[in-house]
Structure formats: structure tokens, C-alpha cells
Amino acid sequence: MKESLKTLCKLALALGLFGLAWDYARAQTVDARALYQQHCAACHGEQRLGSMGPALLPESLERLRRPEALKLIREGRPATQMPGFGTQLGEAEIQALAAYIYQPQLPAPQWTAADIRRSRSFDAGSRQWPARPQWQADPMNLFVVVEGGDHHISLLDGDRFEVIHRFPSRYALHGGPKFTPDGRYVYFGSRDGWISKYDLWNLKQVAEVRAGLNMRNVAVSSDGRWVMAANYLPQELLLFDADLNLVKQFEARSLDGKQGSRVSAVYDAAPRKSFVVALKDMAELWEISYDPKAEPIHDGLVHDYRMGEAIARPGYLNARRTPLEEPLDDFFFDDSYRHVLGSARPGTASASNLGQVVNLDARRKVSSLPIAGMPHLGSGISFDWQGRRVMASPNLKDGRISVIDLKSWELVREIATPGPGFFMRSHARSRYAWTDSMMGGKEAKDTLSIIDKQSLEVVAQVREPGKTLAHIEFTKDGRYALASVWELDGALVVYDAASFKEVKRLPMSKPVGKYNVWNKISREEGTSH
Ligand code: DHE
Secondary structure, three states, X not given: OHHHHHHHHHHHHHHXXXXXXXXXXXXXXXXXXXXXXXXXXXXXXXXXXXXXXXXXXXXOOOOXXXXXXXXXXXXXXXXXXXXXXXXXXXXXXXXXXXXXXXXXXXXXXXXXXXXXXXXXXXXXXXXXXXXXXXXXXXXXXXXXXXXXXXXXXEEEEOOOOEEEEEEXXXXXXXXXXXXXXXXXXXXXXEOXXXXXEEEOOOOEEEEEEEOOOEEEEEEEOOOOOEEEEEXXXXXXEEEEEOOOOEEEEEEOEOXXXXXXXXXXXXXXXXXXOEEEEEEOOOOEXXXXXXXXXXXXXXXXXXXXXXXXXXXXXXXXXXXXXXXXXXXXXXXXXXXXXXXXXXXXXXXXXXXXXXXXXXXXXXXXXEEXXXXXXXEOHHHOEEEEEOOEEEEEEOEOOOOEEEXXXXXXXXXXXXXXXXXXXXXXXXXXXXXXXXXXXXXXXXXOOOEEEEEEOOOOEEEEEEEOOOOOXXXXXXXXXXXXXXXXXXXXXXXXXXXXXXXXXXXXXXXXOOEEEEEEHHHHHOOOOOOOO
């Protein structure tokens, strides 16, 4: 009996392997390019650069695993216009198509200044739109909620917790939306490179432009005049005016021109009147001043090191470079914005697995940060603890929150959570900080941990059994904490920030992030900047 079972298993294995080999051999004979042009090009673009549907380039597909891609081609994607091709195409054809979209485009696709300018749209009538909200609610306590499930934005009245408007967004927005200082306009960036400017007071889109083919995030200057975009593809940084006219391109390349780099992210450093830029593959940190009083130094691609200078004068709208020992992928500013606390991600050239502190004025590394793993410093928060100023950051690899002294750069505490988390939030008026464990698998992803900022202990947890519960943002007054049930049929859950009791729940489609206008424009200490 045992023997015949063994033979049966061997036969099944052989048949399975034969089936795979057969599919593979057939996939080799299929003309995937022709299939793509026939079935996919109309929505995803002839060059796979995206059109009505998203771009299908290896860079854009980094976060989509192959089995998921195959399933998507077979069955389509619910709540979008992507149909399933399982009835029209054979398995070998589906396999060939999936293999094709993961292949790099040769020659590498270009996205030039002319392409950028051609892609721009602008509503000229927007100049006459009223300069006050055309709806009844506190414009400072408005929440912008990004619903990634069906690619929409909901605007939520933060006093009544009611949606006042909902509109479609570009596919796959990434990074926090960025606001002008008066809170009237918000800019969204999509992974496919689109930047959209939206008038929150008139509930209408003002302008849109495609800055690149694969973009990371956008930043808006604290005077509302400039918008910067960080790209993986092409490898550059772009400067736009407030209406998204292209002003300047910065190729992310070393001074000798030998090394190029993906641009990880760009941030506004408001007190410095500058943008600070993280480069993924190059051990340099860039700062670009938008202070008209900054001494203009060079234009174009000429840069100046001036190492060891006591006070930096970054030069108006030019990149000033700080050479580092290793690249920085993700970072956090201290309260003065003189220092960035940064970390590299695994897979980055020579990542030592330790963080580093860079003084932006002296333009050099001043300390190492004793935090290993994958700290998600962009989600860090700062607060006072025992007379010291500290920052706390989640970790994408381990279930622990690192708390660091912002003077001595020492690790003062590690707080255990059920699993690795992505986001952390608090508010100056709240005693507590909230964090998720969304990267922690089944056992952890449904739990938010609430940390007492004085004892640095987890004092409570809220759960959404079996679902992913993540990304918190407080109301303007810090009385309520809003969290997301990250599912297609998800929800926004409003908790009382002192009693941790649920007070309201609104159905939403995978609300990936929510942003309170006041907390953002005032750079509240408990939220991301
Ligand atoms: Fe993000 C912000 C980098 C994957 C959702 N993410 C950011 C920022 C950076 C970053 C540098 C800050 C930019 C800003 O807000 O302007 N993210 C990365 C990565 O390197 C990483 C790990 C891999 C990648 O391929 O990009 C990554 N991020 C994700 C996701 O998988 C998330 C969870 C889902 C998604 O939609 O992509 C995700 N990232 C977010 C969100 C923010 C963000 C919601 C804004 C956070 C905030 O509250 O400010």
C-alpha cells in the first residue's frame, strides 16, 4: 500500500513537472510582444509606460510578485477596469505575457523635459475660483484620506467625521500628500510619476503633470511656490512651480558623472527654506535652497563642496552635496532641522545596517545611530521624555520601536510590539503614541499598540481580528485618533485618543493613509513631515 502511494506521488510529481516544462516550452514559442500589443497596449501604452492603466515596467512592478501578476492577468483586478484574460488566452500565453512585462525595456525608456511639458494640463479658470472654502466645515480640521483600493480620495470633516467629498485619484499614490501653507491646495504623487494639484476649497483639480515614469514622492516648499519630485526612473529630481510648470531638472549623478542614482525621496526642510534629498545608490545627501536670499553659487550641473564650513550657504535653487560614507534612503529631521537621522535599506550599496546622523550646516556625518534592522525613520515622531527630547521610530523588520535621544544620539529604549510596523503617530496634546504591526503577519497585523510617552510602555492595544489595522492620524486638537482597516472592504475607525474606545466607523476602500490639514501645515510633532 505504502509502495503504491509512493509510486503515485512520483507519477504526480513527474506529471506536474512535465506540465510545467510543457507550459514553459510553449511560453517560449509565444510571441509575447505581439500579444501585449493586441491585448494590453491600449490601456498600458505601446511602450508599457502606462496610459489609462498603470505602467508595466520592471521598476513599476517591483512590489508585485509574479504569482500575483499571473493571477491578475487571468482573473483581472476587482474594482478597476482591468479585465481577466483567463478565458481568451491559454496558460502558456499568460505565462509569456507575465514574463514579458518583467523584462527591462531596451533601449531604456526616456521621459524628457518635452514629454513632461506635453503631459501637463492646467485649468486656467482656476485663477478665478473663490479664495474660501465652498463647504461648511473647519478647513483646518479636514482629513485627506487616500483610498488605495479603488484609487479615490475622500475628504473628511474632522469634527463630525463625515465625508464631504470623494473623487478619483491617479493609480497607486505613494507618500503623503503635500499641502500649501494656507491648507488650500494639496499635491498628490503617484508611483507612475503623476503629480496632481487639487483645490480643497473649491473641490476641483487645478493642474496635473507626469514628472517621470517611476516616482517616489513629492515635496512642497513652505512658501508654497515650489514643488519637487523624486524619481527612480529617469534618475532625476525635478523642480516645478506651484502650477506644475517644469522649472529645472537635476540629474542624480556623481560630480565626475560616473555614477547615477535613484532618488529615494525629497523633503521640505521649512526652517531652512530648502529641500533635502535622499539618494538610494550614491553616498551623498543633497540640499536645494529656495531662499531667494541664499547666495547663488553655480548654475546647471556645477556643484560646490565647501566641506567643513561652519554655516552652509546652499545657493538658490542649486544642489549642494554632502558626501557620506554610505547612502541614506529614509530620514527624519530633528526639531531644529539642522540634523537628519538617516538609514540605508538592505539591498543598498554598502549598507552597514546602522543609521547615521548628518549635520546639514557642517555638511558631514556627526554620529552613527545605534539602530539596526530597517528603521522607518520617515514615520518617526518626537516628544519630551524625562527632560530630554527624543524621537521614536518603527522598524520594518522587527517588532520594536527605537527611542533615540536627540542630543546624544543614544538609544534610550526599545519597546517591543507584536510585530514589525510601518507607521507611528502622536500629537503634542496626547499622552500616547500609536503604532501598527502591519508587517507582522497574521498574528500581529491586526493590532495597534498604544505607548505611554512618559513610561515608554505599551499600555493598551486595539484590534481588528484577522484584518490589517494601520496608519494613524490625530484630529487637529489631538482628541481623536483615526486608523485604517487596510482591506478592499475596509474602514476608517475613529478612536477616542484617551479612552481608546471606538466612536465611529466609516466604510472605505483600503484607506492607505489619512492626513490632517492642520497637523501637516503646522508640522505637528506627532505626525510625519
Ligand atoms: Fe512608503 C511614505 C518609502 C513601501 C505607504 N514611503 C513613504 C516615504 C518614503 C517611503 C521615503 C516618505 C515620503 C513622503 O511621504 O513624502 N515605502 C517606501 C519604501 O522604500 C518602501 C518600503 C518600498 C517601496 O517600494 O516603495 C515603501 N509604502 C510602501 C508600501 O508598501 C505602502 C505600505 C503601501 C503603498 O501604498 O505603497 C507604503 N509610504 C506609504 C504611505 C506613506 C509613505 C501611506 C505616507 C506616510 C505618511 O503618513 O506620511
